[in-house]
Amino acid sequence: MFAFIVKRLLAGLLVLGTLVVSIFVLFWYGPRSPVQGLCEQRTNNRCTSEFRAQLEENFGYNNPMLSELGKYVGGIFTGRDIQLGASTFVECSAPCLGLSYRTFVPAFDELIRRLPATISLAVGAAVIILLVGVTSGVLAARRRGTVADKALVSATLLMSSIPYVLFALLIYLYLNVINEVFPEAGYTPLTENPVAWLSGLLLPWLALGLYNSTQYTRFSRGAMIDALSEDYIRTARAKGLSSRTVTFKHGLRSALVPIVTIFGIDFAFLLAGTIFTEIIFGINGIGRWGLEAIQIEDFPVVQTTVLFGAIVVIVANIVVDILYGVLDPRVRIS
Amino acid sequence: MTLPQAEVQTESTAAPGAPKKAPKAIAGKSPTRIAFDRLRRDWLAMASLVVVLGFAVIAVFAGQIASLLGVSLETPLASERINLISQLPLEGPPFGGYDPEHPFGVAPRVGTDNLAVWLYGARTSMIIASTAAVLSTVVGVIVGLLAGYLGGVVDRVLMFVTDLFLTIPFLLAALALAPILSDRFGTNPERLGEVQFYSVIAVLVIFGWMTMARLIRGEVLSLREREFIQAARAIGVPTHRILRKEILPNLVAPIVVAFSLALPAYVAAEAGLSYLGIGVTDRPSWGQTVAGAVTWFDVYPQYLWQPVIGIVLLVIALNLLGDAIRDALDPKTRR
Numbered sequence: 001m002f003a004f005i006v007k008r009l010l011a012g013l014l015v016l017g018t019l020v021v022s023i024f025v026l027f028w029y030g031p032r033s034p035v036q037g038l039c040e041q042r043t044n045n046r047c048t049s050e051f052r053a054q055l056e057e058n059f060g061y062n063n064p065m066l067s068e069l070g071k072y073v074g075g076i077f078t079g080r081d082i083q084l085g086a087s088t089f090v091e092c093s094a095p096c097l098g099l100s101y102r103t104f105v106p107a108f109d110e111l112i113r114r115l116p117a118t119i120s121l122a123v124g125a126a127v128i129i130l131l132v133g134v135t136s137g138v139l140a141a142r143r144r145g146t147v148a149d150k151a152l153v154s155a156t157l158l159m160s161s162i163p164y165v166l167f168a169l170l171i172y173l174y175l176n177v178i179n180e181v182f183p184e185a186g187y188t189p190l191t192e193n194p195v196a197w198l199s200g201l202l203l204p205w206l207a208l209g210l211y212n213s214t215q216y217t218r219f220s221r222g223a224m225i226d227a228l229s230e231d232y233i234r235t236a237r238a239k240g241l242s243s244r245t246v247t248f249k250h251g252l253r254s255a256l257v258p259i260v261t262i263f264g265i266d267f268a269f270l271l272a273g274t275i276f277t278e279i280i281f282g283i284n285g286i287g288r289w290g291l292e293a294i295q296i297e298d299f300p301v302v303q304t305t306v307l308f309g310a311i312v313v314i315v316a317n318i319v320v321d322i323l324y325g326v327l328d329p330r331v332r333i334s
Numbered sequence: 335m336t337l338p339q340a341e342v343q344t345e346s347t348a349a350p351g352a353p354k355k356a357p358k359a360i361a362g363k364s365p366t367r368i369a370f371d372r373l374r375r376d377w378l379a380m381a382s383l384v385v386v387l388g389f390a391v392i393a394v395f396a397g398q399i400a401s402l403l404g405v406s407l408e409t410p411l412a413s414e415r416i417n418l419i420s421q422l423p424l425e426g427p428p429f430g431g432y433d434p435e436h437p438f439g440v441a442p443r444v445g446t447d448n449l450a451v452w453l454y455g456a457r458t459s460m461i462i463a464s465t466a467a468v469l470s471t472v473v474g475v476i477v478g479l480l481a482g483y484l485g486g487v488v489d490r491v492l493m494f495v496t497d498l499f500l501t502i503p504f505l506l507a508a509l510a511l512a513p514i515l516s517d518r519f520g521t522n523p524e525r526l527g528e529v530q531f532y533s534v535i536a537v538l539v540i541f542g543w544m545t546m547a548r549l550i551r552g553e554v555l556s557l558r559e560r561e562f563i564q565a566a567r568a569i570g571v572p573t574h575r576i577l578r579k580e581i582l583p584n585l586v587a588p589i590v591v592a593f594s595l596a597l598p599a600y601v602a603a604e605a606g607l608s609y610l611g612i613g614v615t616d617r618p619s620w621g622q623t624v625a626g627a628v629t630w631f632d633v634y635p636q637y638l639w640q641p642v643i644g645i646v647l648l649v650i651a652l653n654l655l656g657d658a659i660r661d662a663l664d665p666k667t668r669r
Contacts, residue, residue, distance in 0.1 A: 014494075015494075015497060015498050015501055018498055019498065019501070019502070026511075026514070027514075030511075030514040030517075030518060031513075031514050031517050031518065032517055032518060032521075036517075157653070157657075158650065161598070161646070161649050161650040161653045161654075162646050162649070162650070163601075163602035163605055163606060163645060163646070163649060164602075164606070165602075165605060165606040165609050165624075166605070166624070166642050166645060166646065169609075169624070169628065170642070173628070173631050173638075177631065177632060178631075178632060269503070272503040272506075273503040273504075273505050273506050275505045275506065275509075275610070276505075276606065276609075276610075279610065287505075287506070290506045290509070290510075291506075291509060291610060294506075294509045294510050294513065294612075295611065297513070302506070302510045305503075305506055306502065306503060306506050306507055306510065309502070309503030309506060310501045310502055310503065313500075313501045313503070314501055317501075
């Protein structure tokens with residue numbers, strides 16, 4: 001078990017290291033000038049080549065790429081001071097992921113500041129996904145073959161055929177703009193005002209949760225049907241347990257194992273980027289930050305958001321692998 | 335979804351592997367033939383196919399259909415069609431009724447004909463989605479074949495790259511990469527639109543080939559241990575020939591299924607990307623119209639609904655068709 005965890009961690013670190021380097025190289029060589037966006041922003045779209053050259057000099061783009069990459073990687077572990085002008089330095093403590101070209105604030109600090117919004121969104125949506133998805137899946141499995149079951153499965157398939165961006169957009173426009181059925185969407189920190197936090201996130205949660213719950217309906221229906229056809233279920237029935245006990249205590253428990261593992265990965269992707277939800281409902285989370293950074297070519301921020309997403313997914317993969325061994329006694333990890 | 339109807343008795347006995355000397359009443363059918371027969375009997379699949387073909391016709395003949403209906407992308411003067419103060423159309427929706435000159439109405443502010451934009455938008459969506467699906471299938475199949483058949487170091491390296499791409503958050507990375515590609519290759523402003531078009535396809539392919547690669551690798555792993563492959567290897571058939579002549583024909587079913595389910599995903603992804611502002615700008619596209627229509631939604635909802643209905647209808651039809659093809663090709667679903 002221990003060797004397995006170490007092996008998985010090393011593999012994850014290798015993926016992460018490759019990503020850090022390749023993203024850095026991409027943003028170094030990719031655009032014609034990495035500071036074009038910054039230059040235009042500082043000069044109100046009247047970027048001159050002299051000013052651009054000066055910015056390139058200031059941000060170290062005239063130094064060899066490898067030495068700058070070394071500084072960047074070193075900064076992640078020990079922090080560093082980043083030179084802005086001739087004598088202005090900004091202290092960027094470890095883990096330093098560079099400065100935002102827009103605000104000159106360390107990107108990591110801004111990431112932490114925006115994290116609660118994204119986490120709130122993801123956790124709330126996850127609760128809805130599990131509650132709605134698993135409940136409806138179990139109900140469909142118990143009524144397998146009936147009209148209700150077929151209607152439910154068809155409805156989930158139809159719903160997941162609609163692109164999410166359109167689904168969220170129409171929900172927002174119809175339930176928030178045209179008819180104010182739901183309180184206005186937005187994010188207020190939980191510690192500031194719990195009621196506003198709840199009411200502002202209600203509609204985004206529903207949109208994100210209901211849309212993603214459809215695949216869990218189908219998935220938990222399948223897992224439940226498999227579990228209910230096992231021999232030990234027949235045994236449980238034979239010894240006279242109630243149908244409810246058999247379904248939930250014996251059937252659902254084993255059906256949940258694959259669901260939990262898939263859910264782990266999906267939750268990571270929710271954390272890594274709920275861009276559409278954040279853009280449409282106006283929530284200042286990480287996805288929206290990344291998109292805004294892309295629009296003004298704020299490369300350190302783009303780098304940070306992509307890396308953050310990748311880290312979350314890698315960690316979730318490792319956790320799920322380990323959890324799988326713990327949850328399912330049949331799985332022996334070696 | 336399409337729950338396959340119970341098949342007639344005579345049909346189910348003619349299993350693909352059934353001996354040739356079956357009673358004469360039962361005709362021997364190839365697996366492909368059986369799949370086609372089953373597909374033809376599935377009314378939902380046929381309905382989806384009609385819708386998809388309809389969209390394909392629209393995409394190919396967008397220009398001809400537009401001129402047949404008397405609409406075009408050209409707008410002589412916006413003020414002829416647009417109220418310059420409210421910037422809304424003078425005739426037709428949202429306030430007027432049906433305007434025979436512009437069946438779908440005209441766009442607010444610029445006054446282009448909505449039907450023409452819709453037709454050409456269908457073309458853009460279909461071309462981007464099908465090109466991206468073909469290219470990512472090719473890349474995925476090649477990577478999967480090599481990784482699965484060669485094994486060893488090749489397998490480990492290719493799977494590492496696959497896992498690497500799978501951990502990258504698609505939307506953010508695609509959004510970051512597309513402008514870089516456009517910036518790098520779009521040095522000539524006249525060709526910028528074309529470069530944007532290709533960079534959307536490139537981004538979709540770069541972040542879309544991994545599932546196909548994993549699927550094919552899994553299939554190849556089990557195929558290469560089969561007797562006929564071992565026999566081919568034993569008599570000294572070169573590797574590229576084994577891959578092409580022995581393994582690839584056995585992968586047609588999973589490739590067709592994965593391809594037909596990838597198409598709708600790319601239509602949706604293209605719409606999503608252009609909603610976020612990374613997409614084609616030199617030609618109409620549905621995603622672009624959606625993004626533009628949101629600000630007009632409260633007074634002119636029809637303007638938003640046109641591209642939305644197009645996208646949703648196409649994606650649902652493609653998904654249903656893909657599901658039906660999967661069911662038809664899967665021998666396990668026949669009862």
